Amino acid sequence: KKGDPENMLEALSGLPTxxxxxxxxARAVNISFAADFKNILVTGLGGSAIGGDFxxxxxxxxxxxxxxxxxxxxxxxxxxxxxxVLAVSYSGNTEETLxxxxxxKLKKAPIVALTSGGQLAERAKKDGIPLILIPSGLQPRxxxxxxxxxxxxxxxxxxLLSDIAAEIEETIAGLADLSKAISAQVPTENNxxxxxxxxxxxxxxVIWGVAGTTETVAMRWKGQINENSKALAYFNxxxxxxxxxxxxxxxxxxFLRELEVVFLRTEDDHPRVQKRFDITKEIIxxxxxxxxxxxxxxxxxxxxxFALTYLGDCTSAYLALLYGIDPSPVxxxxxxxxxxx
Ligand code: F6R
Numbered sequence: 001k002k003g004d005p006e007n008m009l010e011a012l013s014g015l016p017t018x019x020x021x022x023x024x025x026a027r028a029v030n031i032s033f034a035a036d037f038k039n040i041l042v043t044g045l046g047g048s049a050i051g052g053d054f055x056x057x058x059x060x061x062x063x064x065x066x067x068x069x070x071x072x073x074x075x076x077x078x079x080x081x082x083x084x085v086l087a088v089s090y091s092g093n094t095e096e097t098l099x100x101x102x103x104x105k106l107k108k109a110p111i112v113a114l115t116s117g118g119q120l121a122e123r124a125k126k127d128g129i130p131l132i133l134i135p136s137g138l139q140p141r142x143x144x145x146x147x148x149x150x151x152x153x154x155x156x157x158x159x160l161l162s163d164i165a166a167e168i169e170e171t172i173a174g175l176a177d178l179s180k181a182i183s184a185q186v187p188t189e190n191n192x193x194x195x196x197x198x199x200x201x202x203x204x205x206v207i208w209g210v211a212g213t214t215e216t217v218a219m220r221w222k223g224q225i226n227e228n229s230k231a232l233a234y235f236n237x238x239x240x241x242x243x244x245x246x247x248x249x250x251x252x253x254x255f256l257r258e259l260e261v262v263f264l265r266t267e268d269d270h271p272r273v274q275k276r277f278d279i280t281k282e283i284i285x286x287x288x289x290x291x292x293x294x295x296x297x298x299x300x301x302x303x304x305x306f307a308l309t310y311l312g313d314c315t316s317a318y319l320a321l322l323y324g325i326d327p328s329p330v331x332x333x334x335x336x337x338x339x340x341x
Contacts, residue, residue: 008228008327009184009317011142015310016175018145022134023168026150031130031157033110037084040160041109042151043070043100044088046333047140050223051088051114051148053216054309058152058302060212063161073099081108084158086151090140092118095340112154114147139328141227144220144309171303175310182314193311196262196294197318200225203260203289205233207312208241208280210273214264214296217308221264224316228327231319238273242280249284256288263293266304 040063042052052069059067070076073096079085085104089097092115101120104111105127113124116136124131132154134146152168155161180186182193205225209218218235225233236245249256261284263277277293285291294311296304320327 008139008142008320009314011138012228012313012317013179013183014142015145015313016172016179018143019149019168019172019175022146022149023153025134025146026132026153029130029132031112031154033084033158035082035084035110037065037110037158037160038082039065039078040067040084040086040155041070041075041079041104042067042086042088043072043075043104044097044147045071045094046223047143048088048090048094048097048147050141050216050220051144051151052086053219054144054148054305055151055155057212057216057305059161061301062164063155065160070100072096075100075103075107079104079107079109081110083107083109084154084160085109085111086114086154087111087120087124088114088147088151089118089120090116090134090138090143090147092116092120092122098123114150116143116146139227139330141224142313144313167300167302170299171306174298174303174307178307178310182311192294193314194318196311196315197322199260199262199290199292200229200231200233200315200319201322204258205231206259206261206288207233207235207264208261209235209237209264210266210269211237211240213266213268213301214305214308217296217305217312218264220309221262221312221316224313225319227330227333228313228316229319229323230325230327231323238269238276238280242276246280246284249287253287256284259288260290261288261292263291264296264308265293266296266301266308268301268304 056067087101112130114132132150188194207218207221215237222233222235296308298304298307
């Protein structure tokens with residue numbers, strides 16, 4: 001029933017089935033443009049923008065066009081009729097996204113809208129813009145399958161990505177396997193998500209990922225801990241953090257004792273970055289409250305990225321349960337939106 005702490009856990013752990021449904025919905029929509037695309041822009045906020053970030057990282061390997069994510073009212077000035085604009089808002093009522101949508105129309109950019117309804121759906125229907133409709137009733141952060149996979153399908157339909165079907169199938173199968181290992185029924189001693197939640201409990205999680213592989217995942221873990229566990233968390237990425245943040249650990253040790261550092265690693269990380277992880281751990285390991293690493297397993301880079309994402313999602317819900325709170329409501333976001341209205 002809505003409002004139960006388990007409700008969010010259930011929604012988050014439904015990711016494998018959600019991905020299947022998202023693929024079907026997106027594949028059913030007719031999308032074609034005459035444009036000769038030069039770049040791709042995903043515009044959205046919060047839980048609706050993160051799918052764009054996953055796409056951007058995925059695109060490093062697979063897409064020859066630059067992919068940018070815009071979290072603003074305005075669009076960058078390069079946007080024109082050769083920019084594919086993907087306007088994403090779970091609710092369809094986010095004012096920044098609606099404003100960016102209108103600007104994309106003025107700039108005659110080809111647009112695809114991805115939403116569960118609201119103003120964005122209304123406007124897309126009225127404007128004759130391809131619309132991918134996803135089910136309503138979820139929290140946007142529990143709708144990542146719906147907010148990411150359709151973007152891949154759009155790019156595939158427009159021949160901006162190719163040969164993605166097998167990778168997606170393996171990813172969904174990997175998530176289904178993982179769901180058995182981290183479900184609520186599996187006790188803590190065998191459940192990596194519950195173990196991570198315990199590590200984070202009463203600490204400040206610091207999530208370190210890697211540029212080009214797990215950077216979005218690290219940001220996602222931070223956001224999920226913020227929104228679901230109602231706790232502060234921080235993230236950064238290698239190699240960049242080796243050039244600044246590491247020096248910050250020279251503060252008096254009492255400040256570091258509250259930190260629980262987790263490295264997000266995959267075999268896709270650059271060999272020099274693998275080495276950087278090991279050396280960073282050696283340098284700061286003794287001083288911080290806790291330090292550990294989690295490896296993303298899977299048959300391909302997308303599967304590995306999503307395995308880690310799924311693990312972080314469930315961890316954040318278990319952490320909320322440890323704190324005895326309901327992960328679903330985001331009171332302060334609602335308060336802020338109401339004050340702005
Ligand atoms: C995540 C969340 C927010 C929203 C953001 C934008 O669960 O609630 O981050 O995603 O406020 O709203 P939408 O996604 O409806 O455009």
